[in-house]
Amino acid sequence: MDIPTTNTCIACSKDAFSEYLKGLLRCNNCGHVFADVRLEDDELVELYRRNYFFGEEYSNYLKDKNVIQDNFKRRISVLERYTHNYNHHTLIEIGSAYGFFLDLVRDKFETVGFDITEDGVRYARETLGLNVFQESFLTHDFNNKTYDIACMWDTIEHLRDPQLFIEKIGKITRSGSLFAMTTGDIASSNARRSGENWRLIHPPTHLHYFTQQSARTLLERNGFDVIYSKHCGFSRSADNALYNVLVIRRNQLRLYNIIKKLGLINWSFYLNLYDIMYVIARKR
Secondary structure, rough: OOOOOOOOOOOOOOEEEEEEEEEEEEOOHHHHHHHEOOHEEEEEHHHHHHHHHHHOOOOHHHHHHHHHHHHHHHHHHHHHHHHOOOOOEEEEEEEEEOOHHHHHHOOOOOEEEEOOOOOHHHHHHHHHOOEEEOOOOOOOOOOOOOHHHHHHHHOHHHHHHHHHHHHHHOOOEEEEEEEEEEEEEOOHHHHHHHHHHHHOOOOOOOOEEEEEEHHHHHHHHHHEEEEEEEEEEEEHHHHHHHHHHHHHOOOOOHHHHHHHHHHOOOOEEEOOOOOOOEEEEEEE
């Protein structure tokens, strides 16, 4: 593999890299890991069409709405601990998908969402009645509008240039505003033990793999101080978990359909593998 010599780390801006795993490079300074691939805008849009949510990454994203919202409710309960001493009224979500998170907080905040998936944005707007745009967050003109809370739930790893998103979030938030995100922790014990088989390593949809150190470095460089950083668990439907194991990883669609017809996967479970980090930072 050719190690890049001109690019710099999106977290710490250093330019010394080494091979981490096949197809992945690691910053020698902060430990940030990224896929050695470059996607154009149209290629990114193509990745997140309807099939991504219905057949590629998920068996049926809409069917899992209740399970997904259970996860969001846990995130919200933690986030609310840090909103008491400030006047937080406006909230923006980057990577709003089908609007399941915004649907839960719309009564508490003035909300807006951004995503590149056409089907998800249409559902969020037309079915849920949310203020969501299928538009580039980076080029959107906010006309001096500022936000009190910005969220990225399992989104930052999908972005081609996450540093540009954090930089812009820094510009549209004020002192005391909060930034919250969840993403995989590639420095976690489970990730290191699993190596190339870690379930969250799958470029080109996952392009960036943060450590707690690299996440903190990126946020601090853009005016945010980390006030919460812990590993969090997640709920998942047995349907989607089995779909990932049998269909996506092993190409066993027939076996999956048999089990599904037997009605053996109509339940959900909670699991914490301590490899997903939940980070909250406050703008200086």
